[in-house]
Amino acid sequence: METNAIQQVNNSATQLISPEDFLNHWQGHRKLTRKVIEAFPEDKLFDYSVGGMRSFGVMAIEIMDMAHHGIDGIITGKWNTLLDHSSGNIPAQPKAEILKQWDQITEQINEYWPQISPERFQQVELAFGAYENKNIGTLLYFLDNEIHHRAQAYVYLRTLGIEPPAFWDRF
Amino acid sequence: METNAIQQVNNSATQLISPEDFLNHWQGHRKLTRKVIEAFPEDKLFDYSVGGMRSFGVMAIEIMDMAHHGIDGIITGKWNTLLDHSSGNIPAQPKAEILKQWDQITEQINEYWPQISPERFQQVELAFGAYENKNIGTLLYFLDNEIHHRAQAYVYLRTLGIEPPAFWDRF
Numbered sequence: 005m006e007t008n009a010i011q012q013v014n015n016s017a018t019q020l021i022s023p024e025d026f027l028n029h030w031q032g033h034r035k036l037t038r039k040v041i042e043a044f045p046e047d048k049l050f051d052y053s054v055g056g057m058r059s060f061g062v063m064a065i066e067i068m069d070m071a072h073h074g075i076d077g078i079i080t081g082k083w084n085t086l087l088d089h090s091s092g093n094i095p096a097q098p099k100a101e102i103l104k105q106w107d108q109i110t111e112q113i114n115e116y117w118p119q120i121s122p123e124r125f126q127q128v129e130l131a132f133g134a135y136e137n138k139n140i141g142t143l144l145y146f147l148d149n150e151i152h153h154r155a156q157a158y159v160y161l162r163t164l165g166i167e168p169p170a171f172w173d174r175f
Numbered sequence: 176m177e178t179n180a181i182q183q184v185n186n187s188a189t190q191l192i193s194p195e196d197f198l199n200h201w202q203g204h205r206k207l208t209r210k211v212i213e214a215f216p217e218d219k220l221f222d223y224s225v226g227g228m229r230s231f232g233v234m235a236i237e238i239m240d241m242a243h244h245g246i247d248g249i250i251t252g253k254w255n256t257l258l259d260h261s262s263g264n265i266p267a268q269p270k271a272e273i274l275k276q277w278d279q280i281t282e283q284i285n286e287y288w289p290q291i292s293p294e295r296f297q298q299v300e301l302a303f304g305a306y307e308n309k310n311i312g313t314l315l316y317f318l319d320n321e322i323h324h325r326a327q328a329y330v331y332l333r334t335l336g337i338e339p340p341a342f343w344d345r346f
Protein backbone atom coordinates (compact mmCIF):
# COMPACT_ATOMS: atom_id res chain seq x y z
CA MET A 5 0.00 0.00 0.00
CA GLU A 6 1.48 3.35 -0.95
CA THR A 7 1.66 6.38 1.30
CA ASN A 8 -1.04 8.18 -0.69
CA ALA A 9 -3.42 5.30 -0.19
CA ILE A 10 -2.77 5.32 3.56
CA GLN A 11 -3.40 9.03 3.72
CA GLN A 12 -6.59 8.68 1.71
CA VAL A 13 -7.92 6.03 4.07
CA ASN A 14 -7.05 8.10 7.10
CA ASN A 15 -8.71 11.19 5.72
CA SER A 16 -11.84 9.28 4.78
CA ALA A 17 -15.22 9.57 6.44
CA THR A 18 -14.30 6.78 8.85
CA GLN A 19 -12.11 9.13 10.91
CA LEU A 20 -14.18 9.91 13.99
CA ILE A 21 -12.85 13.46 14.23
CA SER A 22 -10.37 14.64 11.60
CA PRO A 23 -7.72 17.26 12.44
CA GLU A 24 -9.78 19.73 10.36
CA ASP A 25 -12.95 18.87 12.34
CA PHE A 26 -11.06 19.44 15.58
CA LEU A 27 -9.77 22.81 14.40
CA ASN A 28 -13.28 23.92 13.40
CA HIS A 29 -14.71 22.72 16.70
CA TRP A 30 -12.05 24.57 18.69
CA GLN A 31 -12.34 27.77 16.68
CA GLY A 32 -16.14 27.60 17.00
CA HIS A 33 -15.76 27.55 20.78
CA ARG A 34 -13.20 30.35 20.58
CA LYS A 35 -15.71 32.46 18.62
CA LEU A 36 -18.25 31.98 21.40
CA THR A 37 -15.71 32.82 24.11
CA ARG A 38 -14.84 36.00 22.19
CA LYS A 39 -18.54 36.97 22.27
CA VAL A 40 -18.60 36.41 26.03
CA ILE A 41 -15.56 38.70 26.45
CA GLU A 42 -17.34 41.29 24.29
CA ALA A 43 -20.52 40.99 26.38
CA PHE A 44 -18.63 41.52 29.65
CA PRO A 45 -18.71 45.10 30.99
CA GLU A 46 -15.26 46.71 30.70
CA ASP A 47 -15.25 47.90 34.32
CA LYS A 48 -16.14 44.43 35.63
CA LEU A 49 -13.71 42.35 33.57
CA PHE A 50 -10.92 42.36 36.18
CA ASP A 51 -12.93 43.69 39.08
CA TYR A 52 -15.81 41.28 39.62
CA SER A 53 -16.28 37.70 40.64
CA VAL A 54 -18.72 35.36 42.35
CA GLY A 55 -17.99 33.00 45.25
CA GLY A 56 -14.46 34.34 45.76
CA MET A 57 -13.34 33.03 42.38
CA ARG A 58 -10.99 34.76 39.94
CA SER A 59 -12.18 37.54 37.65
CA PHE A 60 -13.24 36.54 34.14
CA GLY A 61 -10.49 38.81 32.77
CA VAL A 62 -7.85 36.60 34.41
CA MET A 63 -9.58 33.44 33.16
CA ALA A 64 -9.74 34.88 29.62
CA ILE A 65 -6.00 35.61 29.71
CA GLU A 66 -5.36 32.06 30.95
CA ILE A 67 -7.39 30.67 28.04
CA MET A 68 -5.46 32.87 25.58
CA ASP A 69 -2.04 32.01 26.99
CA MET A 70 -2.79 28.29 26.92
CA ALA A 71 -3.83 28.48 23.28
CA HIS A 72 -0.97 30.75 22.26
CA HIS A 73 1.93 28.98 23.99
CA GLY A 74 0.23 25.61 23.64
CA ILE A 75 0.08 25.68 19.86
CA ASP A 76 3.72 26.80 19.82
CA GLY A 77 4.67 23.81 21.99
CA ILE A 78 2.77 21.35 19.86
CA ILE A 79 4.39 22.68 16.68
CA THR A 80 7.95 22.88 17.96
CA GLY A 81 8.06 20.29 20.76
CA LYS A 82 9.61 23.02 22.92
CA TRP A 83 7.39 23.91 25.85
CA ASN A 84 7.77 27.07 27.88
CA THR A 85 6.49 27.34 31.43
CA LEU A 86 3.05 28.90 31.54
CA LEU A 87 2.53 32.08 33.58
CA ASP A 88 0.80 31.20 36.86
CA HIS A 89 -2.79 32.43 36.45
CA SER A 90 -4.11 30.56 39.46
CA SER A 91 -3.54 33.33 42.00
CA GLY A 92 -5.55 35.81 39.98
CA ASN A 93 -2.68 38.33 40.24
CA ILE A 94 -2.56 39.15 36.55
CA PRO A 95 -2.42 42.83 35.50
CA ALA A 96 -5.70 44.12 34.06
CA GLN A 97 -5.83 44.86 30.34
CA PRO A 98 -8.33 46.88 28.32
CA LYS A 99 -10.97 44.70 26.67
CA ALA A 100 -9.96 45.97 23.21
CA GLU A 101 -6.38 44.80 23.81
CA ILE A 102 -7.55 41.33 24.86
CA LEU A 103 -9.78 41.04 21.79
CA LYS A 104 -6.90 42.16 19.56
CA GLN A 105 -4.60 39.47 20.99
CA TRP A 106 -7.47 36.95 20.75
CA ASP A 107 -7.78 37.59 17.01
CA GLN A 108 -4.02 37.31 16.48
CA ILE A 109 -4.06 33.92 18.19
CA THR A 110 -7.02 32.84 16.05
CA GLU A 111 -4.95 33.53 12.94
CA GLN A 112 -1.86 31.90 14.45
CA ILE A 113 -3.80 28.70 15.19
CA ASN A 114 -5.26 28.61 11.67
CA GLU A 115 -1.80 29.13 10.17
CA TYR A 116 0.03 26.61 12.34
CA TRP A 117 -2.59 23.85 12.45
CA PRO A 118 -1.91 22.33 8.99
CA GLN A 119 1.78 22.05 9.95
CA ILE A 120 1.03 19.56 12.72
CA SER A 121 1.76 16.06 11.44
CA PRO A 122 -0.62 13.23 12.46
CA GLU A 123 2.20 11.70 14.53
CA ARG A 124 2.71 14.87 16.57
CA PHE A 125 -0.82 14.63 17.97
CA GLN A 126 -0.06 11.21 19.44
CA GLN A 127 3.32 12.04 20.97
CA VAL A 128 3.49 12.20 24.75
CA GLU A 129 5.13 15.38 26.02
CA LEU A 130 5.40 17.44 29.16
CA ALA A 131 3.09 20.31 28.20
CA PHE A 132 4.37 23.61 29.63
CA GLY A 133 7.10 21.55 31.30
CA ALA A 134 4.53 20.25 33.79
CA TYR A 135 1.63 18.20 32.39
CA GLU A 136 2.45 14.87 30.81
CA ASN A 137 -0.06 13.92 28.14
CA LYS A 138 -0.44 13.01 24.49
CA ASN A 139 -0.53 16.26 22.55
CA ILE A 140 -4.13 15.54 21.48
CA GLY A 141 -4.97 15.11 25.17
CA THR A 142 -3.37 18.48 25.89
CA LEU A 143 -5.41 20.06 23.09
CA LEU A 144 -8.61 18.53 24.49
CA TYR A 145 -7.63 20.01 27.86
CA PHE A 146 -7.36 23.50 26.34
CA LEU A 147 -10.87 23.10 24.91
CA ASP A 148 -12.33 21.69 28.15
CA ASN A 149 -10.70 24.43 30.22
CA GLU A 150 -12.07 27.10 27.90
CA ILE A 151 -15.65 25.74 28.07
CA HIS A 152 -15.33 25.41 31.86
CA HIS A 153 -14.22 28.97 32.60
CA ARG A 154 -16.44 30.53 29.96
CA ALA A 155 -19.42 28.80 31.63
CA GLN A 156 -18.43 30.48 34.89
CA ALA A 157 -18.49 33.82 33.07
CA TYR A 158 -22.09 32.96 32.08
CA VAL A 159 -22.94 32.90 35.80
CA TYR A 160 -21.06 36.15 36.39
CA LEU A 161 -22.97 37.81 33.53
CA ARG A 162 -26.33 36.53 34.83
CA THR A 163 -25.62 37.98 38.28
CA LEU A 164 -24.90 41.30 36.53
CA GLY A 165 -28.28 41.10 34.80
CA ILE A 166 -26.72 40.51 31.37
CA GLU A 167 -27.96 37.72 29.09
CA PRO A 168 -24.94 35.75 27.78
CA PRO A 169 -24.65 34.69 24.11
CA ALA A 170 -26.47 31.44 23.28
CA PHE A 171 -24.33 28.36 23.98
CA TRP A 172 -24.76 27.05 20.43
CA ASP A 173 -23.75 30.38 18.83
CA ARG A 174 -20.26 29.53 17.58
CA PHE A 175 -20.25 31.34 14.26
CA MET B 176 -6.73 -3.89 0.10
CA GLU B 177 -8.80 -6.16 2.30
CA THR B 178 -11.27 -5.00 4.90
CA ASN B 179 -8.99 -6.05 7.73
CA ALA B 180 -6.20 -3.92 6.36
CA ILE B 181 -8.53 -0.92 6.12
CA GLN B 182 -9.66 -1.41 9.69
CA GLN B 183 -6.10 -1.73 10.85
CA VAL B 184 -5.13 1.54 9.24
CA ASN B 185 -8.15 3.31 10.70
CA ASN B 186 -7.47 2.00 14.18
CA SER B 187 -3.82 2.94 13.97
CA ALA B 188 -2.11 5.74 15.84
CA THR B 189 -2.85 8.15 12.99
CA GLN B 190 -6.49 8.46 14.08
CA LEU B 191 -6.67 11.82 15.85
CA ILE B 192 -9.27 10.56 18.34
CA SER B 193 -10.41 6.95 18.07
CA PRO B 194 -13.93 5.92 19.14
CA GLU B 195 -12.34 4.31 22.22
CA ASP B 196 -10.47 7.55 23.05
CA PHE B 197 -13.74 9.47 22.76
CA LEU B 198 -15.54 7.05 25.06
CA ASN B 199 -12.77 7.31 27.67
CA HIS B 200 -12.77 11.09 27.43
CA TRP B 201 -16.55 11.27 27.84
CA GLN B 202 -16.64 8.79 30.72
CA GLY B 203 -13.78 10.67 32.41
CA HIS B 204 -15.87 13.84 32.30
CA ARG B 205 -18.90 11.90 33.54
CA LYS B 206 -16.87 10.67 36.52
CA LEU B 207 -16.02 14.25 37.42
CA THR B 208 -19.64 15.37 37.04
CA ARG B 209 -20.68 12.50 39.33
CA LYS B 210 -18.24 13.82 41.94
CA VAL B 211 -19.76 17.30 41.63
CA ILE B 212 -23.26 15.84 42.20
CA GLU B 213 -21.90 13.98 45.25
CA ALA B 214 -20.30 17.18 46.58
CA PHE B 215 -23.56 19.14 46.26
CA PRO B 216 -25.60 19.42 49.49
CA GLU B 217 -28.79 17.35 49.22
CA ASP B 218 -31.03 20.19 50.39
CA LYS B 219 -29.56 22.61 47.83
CA LEU B 220 -29.62 20.36 44.77
CA PHE B 221 -33.05 21.51 43.54
CA ASP B 222 -33.40 24.54 45.77
CA TYR B 223 -30.46 26.78 45.07
CA SER B 224 -29.13 28.80 42.19
CA VAL B 225 -27.12 31.90 41.38
CA GLY B 226 -28.12 34.77 39.07
CA GLY B 227 -31.65 33.42 38.57
CA MET B 228 -30.37 30.35 36.74
CA ARG B 229 -31.71 26.80 37.06
CA SER B 230 -30.80 24.56 39.98
CA PHE B 231 -27.89 22.18 39.48
CA GLY B 232 -30.28 19.26 40.08
CA VAL B 233 -32.23 20.21 36.94
CA MET B 234 -29.01 20.64 34.97
CA ALA B 235 -27.76 17.23 36.16
CA ILE B 236 -31.01 15.60 35.02
CA GLU B 237 -30.67 17.35 31.65
CA ILE B 238 -27.12 15.99 31.29
CA MET B 239 -28.33 12.47 32.21
CA ASP B 240 -31.32 12.54 29.87
CA MET B 241 -29.20 13.75 26.96
CA ALA B 242 -26.71 10.93 27.49
CA HIS B 243 -29.38 8.28 28.06
CA HIS B 244 -31.73 9.08 25.20
CA GLY B 245 -28.88 10.33 23.04
CA ILE B 246 -26.97 7.08 23.03
CA ASP B 247 -30.24 5.28 22.27
CA GLY B 248 -30.80 7.56 19.28
CA ILE B 249 -27.30 7.11 17.95
CA ILE B 250 -27.57 3.30 18.23
CA THR B 251 -31.05 2.94 16.73
CA GLY B 252 -31.41 6.01 14.51
CA LYS B 253 -34.76 6.57 16.24
CA TRP B 254 -34.81 9.80 18.20
CA ASN B 255 -37.38 10.61 20.86
CA THR B 256 -38.19 14.16 21.83
CA LEU B 257 -36.20 15.27 24.86
CA LEU B 258 -38.05 16.44 27.96
CA ASP B 259 -37.94 20.24 28.15
CA HIS B 260 -35.47 21.03 30.93
CA SER B 261 -35.13 24.69 30.03
CA SER B 262 -37.90 25.98 32.29
CA GLY B 263 -36.38 24.35 35.37
CA ASN B 264 -39.76 22.77 36.20
CA ILE B 265 -38.41 19.28 36.74
CA PRO B 266 -39.50 17.35 39.85
CA ALA B 267 -36.78 17.09 42.50
CA GLN B 268 -35.20 13.68 43.08
CA PRO B 269 -33.10 12.40 45.96
CA LYS B 270 -29.37 12.60 45.26
CA ALA B 271 -29.01 8.84 45.76
CA GLU B 272 -31.61 8.21 43.04
CA ILE B 273 -29.80 10.51 40.60
CA LEU B 274 -26.47 8.79 41.31
CA LYS B 275 -28.09 5.38 40.81
CA GLN B 276 -29.48 6.40 37.41
CA TRP B 277 -26.13 8.01 36.58
CA ASP B 278 -24.33 4.70 37.16
CA GLN B 279 -26.88 2.77 35.08
CA ILE B 280 -26.30 5.16 32.18
CA THR B 281 -22.53 4.79 32.59
CA GLU B 282 -22.92 1.03 32.08
CA GLN B 283 -25.38 1.52 29.23
CA ILE B 284 -22.93 3.78 27.37
CA ASN B 285 -20.06 1.31 27.86
CA GLU B 286 -22.25 -1.54 26.62
CA TYR B 287 -23.70 0.28 23.60
CA TRP B 288 -20.59 2.14 22.46
CA PRO B 289 -18.83 -0.77 20.67
CA GLN B 290 -22.06 -1.36 18.70
CA ILE B 291 -21.78 2.01 16.97
CA SER B 292 -20.31 1.51 13.51
CA PRO B 293 -17.82 4.10 12.21
CA GLU B 294 -20.38 5.14 9.58
CA ARG B 295 -23.06 5.92 12.20
CA PHE B 296 -20.87 8.65 13.72
CA GLN B 297 -20.78 10.50 10.42
CA GLN B 298 -24.48 10.27 9.58
CA VAL B 299 -26.50 13.46 9.75
CA GLU B 300 -29.68 13.08 11.80
CA LEU B 301 -32.24 15.20 13.60
CA ALA B 302 -31.14 14.55 17.19
CA PHE B 303 -34.18 14.42 19.52
CA GLY B 304 -36.25 15.33 16.47
CA ALA B 305 -34.93 18.87 16.66
CA TYR B 306 -31.18 19.37 16.20
CA GLU B 307 -29.69 18.50 12.82
CA ASN B 308 -26.08 17.44 13.09
CA LYS B 309 -23.65 14.63 12.37
CA ASN B 310 -23.96 12.12 15.18
CA ILE B 311 -20.37 12.84 16.23
CA GLY B 312 -21.31 16.52 16.38
CA THR B 313 -24.27 15.64 18.60
CA LEU B 314 -21.97 13.60 20.86
CA LEU B 315 -19.56 16.53 21.11
CA TYR B 316 -22.53 18.70 22.06
CA PHE B 317 -23.42 16.34 24.95
CA LEU B 318 -19.86 16.64 26.22
CA ASP B 319 -19.70 20.42 25.80
CA ASN B 320 -23.07 20.86 27.50
CA GLU B 321 -21.98 18.69 30.42
CA ILE B 322 -18.72 20.65 30.93
CA HIS B 323 -20.67 23.93 30.64
CA HIS B 324 -23.32 23.19 33.26
CA ARG B 325 -20.95 21.38 35.60
CA ALA B 326 -18.74 24.50 35.57
CA GLN B 327 -21.77 26.52 36.67
CA ALA B 328 -22.19 24.08 39.56
CA TYR B 329 -18.58 24.90 40.52
CA VAL B 330 -19.67 28.52 41.00
CA TYR B 331 -22.76 27.42 42.98
CA LEU B 332 -20.55 25.27 45.24
CA ARG B 333 -18.05 28.10 45.79
CA THR B 334 -20.86 30.47 46.84
CA LEU B 335 -21.91 27.76 49.34
CA GLY B 336 -18.38 27.69 50.74
CA ILE B 337 -17.70 24.20 49.33
CA GLU B 338 -14.52 23.43 47.39
CA PRO B 339 -15.43 21.57 44.18
CA PRO B 340 -13.46 18.51 42.95
CA ALA B 341 -10.33 19.38 40.95
CA PHE B 342 -11.07 19.91 37.26
CA TRP B 343 -8.51 17.31 36.18
CA ASP B 344 -9.88 14.64 38.57
CA ARG B 345 -11.62 12.35 36.08
CA PHE B 346 -10.75 8.95 37.55
